[in-house]
Amino acid sequence: MNDFRNKKSALRVAALQVALMSALTGLVSVMTAFPVTAADQPANPSRRAEIVNMVRQDCGSCHGMTLRGGLGPSLQARTLADKDAGQLQFVILNGRRGTPMPPWKDFLTETEVAWVVDMLMQGTLEGTQHAR
Numbered sequence: 001m002n003d004f005r006n007k008k009s010a011l012r013v014a015a016l017q018v019a020l021m022s023a024l025t026g027l028v029s030v031m032t033a034f035p036v037t038a039a040d041q042p043a044n045p046s047r048r049a050e051i052v053n054m055v056r057q058d059c060g061s062c063h064g065m066t067l068r069g070g071l072g073p074s075l076q077a078r079t080l081a082d083k084d085a086g087q088l089q090f091v092i093l094n095g096r097r098g099t100p101m102p103p104w105k106d107f108l109t110e111t112e113v114a115w116v117v118d119m120l121m122q123g124t125l126e127g128t129q130h131a132r
Contacts, residue, residue: 054108
């Protein structure tokens with residue numbers, strides 16, 4: 001009976017991962033992606049450090065501590081390469097209704113989210129690399 005429950009739980013997690021990735025890739029964005037410039041990044045170095053910690057800890061709790069995926073999809077640069085930055089920003093700010101992805105707009109500004117997306121798409125937040 002335990003094996004059945006474990007398999008059922010594993011199937012639910014796998015189905016959720018597929019649904020999340022599918023929803024993210026299929027999301028039609030009304031936002032236009034703009035490249036993030038140095039002027040667009042959070043000005044305060046300690047705030048940038050807080051945000052990097054937030055991504056690694058809070059986002060990492062679902063997307064994997066190395067951002068390779070877990071409950072949520074991978075956030076590695078190679079996985080995000082074909083994604084629209086505006087769509088990613090929208091999802092981070094507003095979350096995904098009906099999924100474990102919460103909205104972060106109460107904790108991060110649009111500029112900060114754009115910076116995070118830029119850093120993720122560059123691969124700067126992967127592994128042991130540090131934010132610029």
